[in-house]
Amino acid sequence: MPMVxxxxxxxxxxxxxxxxxxxxxxxxxxxxxxxxxxxxxxDGHWExxxxxxxxxxxxxxxxxxxxxxxxxxxxxxxxxxxxKYLYELFPYGPAKQACKIAGLPKPTGCI
Amino acid sequence: MSEMDDMDxxxxxxxxxxxxxRKAPHGTVYALEGxxxxxxxxxxxxxxxxxxxxxxxxxxxxxxxxxxxxVKDFSKTYRALDGYDIEKLYVDQKSMDARGLTEExxxxxxxxxxxxxxxxxxxxxxxxxxx
Amino acid sequence: MLHIVNKSATExxxxxxxxxxxxxGSAVLLIEDAVYAVTKGGTAAAKxxxxxxxxxxxxxxxxxxxxxxxxxxLDGVNVVDYGGFVDLVAEHNSCQSWL
Numbered sequence: 001m002p003m004v005x006x007x008x009x010x011x012x013x014x015x016x017x018x019x020x021x022x023x024x025x026x027x028x029x030x031x032x033x034x035x036x037x038x039x040x041x042x043d044g045h046w047e048x049x050x051x052x053x054x055x056x057x058x059x060x061x062x063x064x065x066x067x068x069x070x071x072x073x074x075x076x077x078x079x080x081x082x083x084k085y086l087y088e089l090f091p092y093g094p095a096k097q098a099c100k101i102a103g104l105p106k107p108t109g110c111i
Numbered sequence: 112m113s114e115m116d117d118m119d120x121x122x123x124x125x126x127x128x129x130x131x132x133r134k135a136p137h138g139t140v141y142a143l144e145g146x147x148x149x150x151x152x153x154x155x156x157x158x159x160x161x162x163x164x165x166x167x168x169x170x171x172x173x174x175x176x177x178x179x180x181x182v183k184d185f186s187k188t189y190r191a192l193d194g195y196d197i198e199k200l201y202v203d204q205k206s207m208d209a210r211g212l213t214e215e216x217x218x219x220x221x222x223x224x225x226x227x228x229x230x231x232x233x234x235x236x237x238x239x240x241x242x
Numbered sequence: 243m244l245h246i247v248n249k250s251a252t253e254x255x256x257x258x259x260x261x262x263x264x265x266x267g268s269a270v271l272l273i274e275d276a277v278y279a280v281t282k283g284g285t286a287a288a289k290x291x292x293x294x295x296x297x298x299x300x301x302x303x304x305x306x307x308x309x310x311x312x313x314x315x316l317d318g319v320n321v322v323d324y325g326g327f328v329d330l331v332a333e334h335n336s337c338q339s340w341l
Contacts, residue, residue, distance in 0.1 A: 179304025211283015
């Protein structure tokens with residue numbers, strides 16, 4: 001497994017750059033992954049990333065986009081619970097990008 | 112999470128799928144694999160029922176702590192099924208009785224069926240997938 | 243002799259075969275899906291309780307916990323951790339795993 005150096009600490013990632021041990025995650029790791037994905041993190045981005053981490057802690061999976069959209073709408077309001085908003089934040093897909101930044105494993109069923 | 116959720120599913124044909132779970136968790140990989148297949152299937156807007164019989168009822172037990180065997184506690188994931196619009200969860204009364212279990216021991220709300228009711232449910236499916 | 247069973251008694255016959263072959267004073271350690279057999283209310287409970295008269299019955303604690311069964315263990319069953327598993331293997335001259 002490849003290793004990456006983030007703020008002076010070594011982290012194990014898979015061949016696509018997803019963090020192996022999600023318990024190692026911290027904000028520095030999130031920022032590093034965001035740079036790799038060419039995403040400039042704003043409060044809106046962090047809100048989604050933190051939401052994903054909470055969802056994972058509760059259910060032990062990363063949600064499907066449809067499920068994420070619905071759940072975000074419920075928690076953060078309809079103006080955020082839609083595909084347009086999420087894809088504006090993460091143009092290459094909330095699945096691919098937000099999960100990686102959140103330190104979650106590669107999502108089930110994600111091709 | 113899956114980008115393919117956003118694709119147009121095309122045909123629009125809805126079939127009745129039953130996922131039949133008959134294995135205890137952890138000892139074999141069937142329970143976890145079955146659950147993952149169900150979560151993927153949810154993206155295709157089909158009529159999904161999840162059925163737990165025999166040792167499969169053990170998958171839904173609450174109060175699980177997997178730290179000691181260093182595997183993921185996927186019993187929590189059954190509680191996410193509702194968000195995936197998979198709401199038809201059935202357990203077999205006879206299997207529960209044989210293991211001294213009641214609905215209160217389970218981590219999600221289920222419908223308990225007699226053997227006859229289970230047989231009818233199975234007979235009306237288009238596709239039964241067994242794990 | 244130490245007998246080790248790892249299959250669910252409600253799915254396979256390995257526990258039954260083991261109990262039939264285990265001689266008086268032997269130890270039987272249940273691990274993985276076999277631990278369901280030592281829980282209250284199940285069909286295997288009576289067999290375990292009958293067997294406990296002549297045999298020492300052990301179950302692996304981490305496997306019970308991972309299956310949500312820690313609070314349901316039958317009286318007379320000894321719950322061991324991984325260290326206890328190693329001790330049992332070391333204490334006995336031979337081990338038989340009922341795969």
